[in-house]
Amino acid sequence: MKFSDLDNHHMQRALALARKAKGTTFPNPAVGAVVVDAGGKVVGEGATSVCGGPHAEKLAIKKAGAAARGATMFVTLEPCVHFGRTPSCVDEIIEAGVKKVITAVKDPNPLVNGKGLRKLKAHGIDVQTGLLARSAVLVNEDYCWSIVNKRPWVSIKLAMTLDGRIADCDDKSKWITSEASRREVQEIRRYHSAIAVGRHTLLSDDPKLTARCGRKTYYPARIVFSSTGNIPADKYFLTHADEARTIVVIGNSKKCVIERIDNVEYWYLGKKDVAESINTFLEMAYAEGLTSVLIEGGQKLASNFLEHDFVNKAYLFYGNKIFGNGKNGLMFSKGLPIENSVYLDRVEHRSFGDDFFVSGYVNRI
Amino acid sequence: MKFSDLDNHHMQRALALARKAKGTTFPNPAVGAVVVDAGGKVVGEGATSVCGGPHAEKLAIKKAGAAARGATMFVTLEPCVHFGRTPSCVDEIIEAGVKKVITAVKDPNPLVNGKGLRKLKAHGIDVQTGLLARSAVLVNEDYCWSIVNKRPWVSIKLAMTLDGRIADCDDKSKWITSEASRREVQEIRRYHSAIAVGRHTLLSDDPKLTARCGRKTYYPARIVFSSTGNIPADKYFLTHADEARTIVVIGNSKKCVIERIDNVEYWYLGKKDVAESINTFLEMAYAEGLTSVLIEGGQKLASNFLEHDFVNKAYLFYGNKIFGNGKNGLMFSKGLPIENSVYLDRVEHRSFGDDFFVSGYVNRI
Numbered sequence A, B: 001m002k003f004s005d006l007d008n009h010h011m012q013r014a015l016a017l018a019r020k021a022k023g024t025t026f027p028n029p030a031v032g033a034v035v036v037d038a039g040g041k042v043v044g045e046g047a048t049s050v051c052g053g054p055h056a057e058k059l060a061i062k063k064a065g066a067a068a069r070g071a072t073m074f075v076t077l078e079p080c081v082h083f084g085r086t087p088s089c090v091d092e093i094i095e096a097g098v099k100k101v102i103t104a105v106k107d108p109n110p111l112v113n114g115k116g117l118r119k120l121k122a123h124g125i126d127v128q129t130g131l132l133a134r135s136a137v138l139v140n141e142d143y144c145w146s147i148v149n150k151r152p153w154v155s156i157k158l159a160m161t162l163d164g165r166i167a168d169c170d171d172k173s174k175w176i177t178s179e180a181s182r183r184e185v186q187e188i189r190r191y192h193s194a195i196a197v198g199r200h201t202l203l204s205d206d207p208k209l210t211a212r213c214g215r216k217t218y219y220p221a222r223i224v225f226s227s228t229g230n231i232p233a234d235k236y237f238l239t240h241a242d243e244a245r246t247i248v249v250i251g252n253s254k255k256c257v258i259e260r261i262d263n264v265e266y267w268y269l270g271k272k273d274v275a276e277s278i279n280t281f282l283e284m285a286y287a288e289g290l291t292s293v294l295i296e297g298g299q300k301l302a303s304n305f306l307e308h309d310f311v312n313k314a315y316l317f318y319g320n321k322i323f324g325n326g327k328n329g330l331m332f333s334k335g336l337p338i339e340n341s342v343y344l345d346r347v348e349h350r351s352f353g354d355d356f357f358v359s360g361y362v363n364r365i
Helices: A007-020 A056-068 A089-096 A113-121 A133-139 A142-149 A180-192 A201-204 A272-289 A299-307 B005-021 B057-068 B089-096 B115-122 B132-137 B141-149 B179-188 B201-206 B273-285 B298-308
Strands: A032-037 A043-046 A072-077 A102-107 A126-129 A153-160 A165-167 A194-198 A211-213 A216-218 A221-226 A246-248 A259-263 A264-268 A290-294 A312-320 A344-354 A353-365 B032-036 B043-045 B071-075 B101-106 B127-128 B153-159 B165-167 B194-198 B211-213 B216-218 B219-226 B246-250 B258-261 B264-268 B290-293 B313-318 B342-352 B357-362
Touching: A007 A043, A007 A072, A007 A102, A007 A133, A032 A056, A032 A102, A056 A072, A056 A089, A072 A133, A072 A180, A072 B179, A089 A113, A102 A113, A102 A133, A102 B115, A133 A142, A133 B153, A142 A153, A153 A165, A153 A180, A153 A299, A180 A211, A180 A312, A180 A344, A180 A353, A194 A201, A194 A299, A201 A221, A246 A353, A272 A299, A272 B201, A290 A299, A290 B298, A299 B043, A344 B005, B005 B043, B005 B071, B005 B101, B005 B132, B005 B357, B032 B057, B043 B057, B043 B211, B057 B071, B089 B115, B101 B115, B115 B127, B115 B132, B132 B141, B153 B165, B153 B179, B153 B298, B179 B211, B179 B342, B179 B357, B194 B201, B194 B298, B201 B219, B273 B298, B290 B298
Parallel strands: A072 A102, A102 A126, A153 A290, A153 A312, A194 A221, A194 A290, A221 A246, A246 A264, B071 B101, B101 B127, B153 B290, B153 B313, B194 B219, B194 B290, B219 B246, B246 B264
Antiparallel strands: A032 A043, A032 A072, A211 A216, A259 A264, A312 A353, A344 A353, B032 B043, B032 B071, B211 B216, B258 B264, B313 B357, B342 B357
């Protein structure tokens, strides 16, 4: 299978559309589609709309109108095929007379997983897959993982000093990292369907837990982990519970149930050890439509998730500071021996001003 | 003052010669010199030889022979001028009939400090300064600092995990960083006249403390800090004391004196607090001809130097590992508040394989 530079160009555009939509489509994946006529002219574009609205392919076809006939569609994810009330994207593509479909990746959803592509082929449409596949998975790694594993994709973000501290000896932690790093954090948040913090972080920072990206603000679900469920009523988390889905997770509780009071959900995990509690939380989260959770700390929450192997990806920011002492970013109940330590797969290094940034996929030696 | 691309090219070559000589010239600076005739042809090159041997300028002039007459000399540091038994470099340059001298920086040694350049000018030689000055200082930052401040340049090197640990819970620390990082450490060592470790590091790692750069091995002075002075006789440090200058620094001692037994020097610092002890050590080190000391850990030694503001430069390596617990790279007796924390000036980021590297000049907010 060979793709031309022009194919590449159109798929890059479709990916840009998908990336732009990310943060508004949960629990659906963010998809981009571009329709190009036989003369090489872009005649339609579309991206997944807010959950419940039309898919990228439908929007692109609608824009193309009659020009879709005989055209090529570039789409970042395999078009959906199902037997619902409204026609599936595959049906719309066939109906519109599209001649060729180039997709980046198959939809790993067991309900699709190649069925869409097969149906297109069965209707004589030329189908090619694999163009910029890695970039396409990156946009929807939460969706691709969760649909198969039936639990949310879990990321941790830590903002540390050069000596691995997240707070000084007076427990002050604001402005460890640069403005450029903090902007990047907002982008990372936008890629997650929920942001979680520990009770200590909520109390000391009173965070908004929104994703402020340029002029637009996104509202992922907000989660606080608390052993008591007792959150002071004046915190932003509760005063603005109407702004985003708001969840209090209560570990080590007698009951194991979800209760809703006003705008707040209380998720009781039952009496379990740390690993079992996290497992129950992740099962609940998937059942509740959360495809990804970004753990933003503090020390205990991030350490618990990482120590018990529940983290898919780590985003580590290092501010240009040294405290020499204070609160460590990570403090496992039992440190890992060097021969069995965590490492980051496909590690990436970046600089944000004087800060440096390391990200990668969590793995064990 | 304007320098041409060709000037730049020749000075780059002189700098390369200086860098190559670094590690063999202590306590002298490592200098490179290139002589170019009126036709633009390189007719002589030289670099500082092992301490006591001829300087870069003399070697370059000797190589140029008669061709030095009317030529231009590029030299990374102001040529020396003094009234010793042998003629100074300035005298040799005048004698050889060199027409123009381009230097990178003035020699900050109060005995030179512009006198060399003035004497050259007084003899009708065209003198220009400042070409690639920053790179030239970088080769000899130890010399430039120590000659003015009368104490050695102090660097620390730490090899940490991504969570700031230098050893796991079983105190194992070998192979935190990659081979590429460890090669870079050898280069950093070569730039220092002495390498220092704490007693714990010496006992657990039994390090050679040499700088193994390609096929060549360099032998900076070796220093161990020990409260007792008691080093097991089977350690490389003592069994190979004839290989390099070998120094045991004993803090909190009754006497304040240097004693020599066989090939080993014992530096007693006297009864003092931590800051006073380090200060005494640095005074002794300067008096003993050490222009720079690289502190390689462990935790206590690096922390003591950094906490008490004795460190000029930090070299921080982050291996692609997370232990979650274990020994922190730094543990001050009193952590710094965020508003008065250490930061790195002119910070530099590099990647060595999957490892991250941060270096910079230690400063306080």
